[in-house]
Amino acid sequence: MLRVARMSKIETANILIRAEYIRRLSKVAGKKIHLVNVHDYTTPSLRFQYIPEYVLREGVFRADSATQEGCQQCSPHMGRNIGCEYTKKCGCLEYAAVDVNRITTAEMKQKYENALATGGSTLGFPKKFPYFTDGTKRQRTGTLVPFYLDSRHPIYECNDNCRCGPYCRNKNVQFGRQVELEIFKTGSGRGWGLRCKEDLFVGQFIDTYRGEVITDAEATRREQAGGQLKASYLYSLDKHQESEGLAQEEIYVVDGEFMGGPSKFMNHSCAPNCRQYTVSYNKHDNRIYDLAFFAIRDVPAGEELTFDYLDKEEGEGEGEGEEEEPPDGAVPCLCGAEKCRRWLWQ
Template identity: 75%
Template sequence: MPSMVVVQGSGQPTRRVDPRKVHSIICNRKKGEEDQFLVRWKSEIKFASNPPLSWHSLNEIYGCLELLQDYVETWSRVLNVAASRLHPPTKRSTPDSEGESERRASPYINGRSSTPGSRASPVTSVHTTSSFSSTAYSENSTTYIDVYNGVLESKDGLISCRNVSRADIPEILIKNVPTPDMANVARRLGRGGIQNANILIRAAYTRKLEQVPGKKIHLVNVVDSSSPSLRFQYINDYVLRDGVHRVDPAAQVGCTKCSPHMGRDIGCEYTKKCDCLEYAAVDESRITSPEEKEKYQDAIATGKPTMGFPKKFPYFAEGTKVQHARCLVPFYLHSRRPIYECNDRCRCGPNCRNKNVQFGRTVELEIFRTQGGRGWGLRCKTKLYEGQFIDTYRGEIITDAEATRREDSANTKAKASYLYSLDKFAESEGLEPEDCYVVDGEFMGGPSKFINHSCEPNCRQYTVSYNKHDCRVYDIAFFACRDIAKGEELTFDYLDKEDEEEMENPGEDAIPCLCGAKKCRKWLWT
């Protein structure tokens, strides 16, 4: 693949199509040395059978890279469908048509297509609102038609096209586009254009990654020439949709008995003093005296606060083993206990040992194309230690009803791969399933979107809260559940099942698991 795209120019100021008025990109060709793509414009007439169409260079459609990516990804299929029109199924002749040759209907209407081998006279098909014009020619091996069903306009440097029906303007029905001739040209001469389009798309996606906060995110693909969807939007925090509300920030409280300097200059030092651990799990193994056991059992039975009982901070503090600093302690790593971090209202200072996930990702990641049909994957550029934080799962927070609607409209169980229910506290807080929010990371989120499933994962997701009084909105954080070598693919269990849990019998629309693990459950969604 070439390392750069050279766009031929005429020395005139660059004009680009107005992306707001483009419907789609539906074909490509080579005109001289220039790669061109056929733009279908939005029509003022809904469901128009002959919307405006025009050919444009890669430079001119640069603002429509998402639509260009749509076309590139379906290029072969689109051309195969078009080519099939050239040889329709043979029909038996009726008695009164015997002896007549069967002709393929012309894709052009009003008889405006030139016959093979003939040359049409140049006709102007542009309405100019500034100094911009283009010429349309007949479509054959030596001449070209540049505009169909309309006229081009240029205003403020943006090109658009509007419907116009006139004797000198070639017309074509959209159902016939691309025509077999267009498909043939695209297949024979358009591969270079597709290759150059992929280079532009890859460069655009790389620029998106450069805008993501934190350590650098790389993009690697040695399998094919594709790139992840340009429509995916990287965000730094949740986006709350209709019907979703956080607890009033005024309800957030911090620890009041701690300080930045309590002995080792690491903020909170004593779990019995840190108010942020009020709802954190009690370390029952450290309750040894009969009196304390009795008090603890009474607190559990009556719902009394558990402050004062032995608890643990979730992370190893600085000054312990270097590889363990900020990593999860076993008490949390090997359980599903929720993690409560200190927050900005705390008196423990900005560098408290109990602050980690809220600082964001600190490891360098690589999005890469996997083998075996598993799409894109994620791996780390450095070794990860057991319990080390990787990144959070971000996206839109939607209601349960909206999540159900999106699943139904997707018409595939694969949609569940992007939905994550925020139901960690449903049982303890008496929340009904329909009252819990759901995170949808399909269209916006972070690089963790690309973490694939495995029945034997090396990562695990944990609940992390910065506001102990908000049981419906909290972070989902990925941590390494074992040491992970540099370059090893990151995976987690989409179903979050324990080893002893059984899978349901697969239905007709079940999705097979492709993780390849020795203990693979064979099915992802049943």
């Protein structure tokens, strides 16, 4: 009887924990987030706090708000009523990647080389807006164009200081998650996972990776205190480290272990269907920007959403370690991909 009573208390506690977690999910902005577990009675930790944006910790600072310039030559109605229409006029694209394939004259090529050599502005050179616009196929509207999807170019969106209006073609990630998600227990030794309740199109935005933004020194301290698995929640904001000459100690790190969004539950795969891209709303702040997940192929509803924790380029490191013994302390990869690298990190 005592054993039955104890089991009854445990089951009641599990039900209450599950109910509280679902209640918290219902408060998260955006479309509904579901919770599914058909394997046992566990629930993700209630220690995890859902937050709508980064939480900046000690020693972390955004660039002064006065540095956030908006595009001034654009307007909401420049021909197609989609805000910014011309990349050569949009000031938000000043530091965006140049489409070198459209530099066709020797004079323009020389000017571009001079700009690179002197660190000058590339505004006025041929560029691309990051997203397909209304008027294209439904599957493409709002998705990343190949120039960004197939590269690691940083994305610069327009902001509230722009003259292009609230529904500019160059605004997307800042509106937040627009898809219905499901957190589920994988039952394959990989803990919890994330999947979408609707079909995703290639280039479609899913959600950002949020958490505490901490200094590099604090990240090192937490990683040493947390052990090997802690590394899977830490993401350095180092996209501009080389181009801006930032020292390692100047780099900020996002820690999504105890606070963040549903993307915390995205598992690793050596053959992922999603990828992380950097998205900035202030072209002058090269230390704090969003980390946004986009689908890199069509993903049917119900398929687990995954990305490469090591952010490998296509073909880079495929099959590495298949014939080697694991290094001491290596974390095994359980993704099950045909060309799995077998080990995540040590």
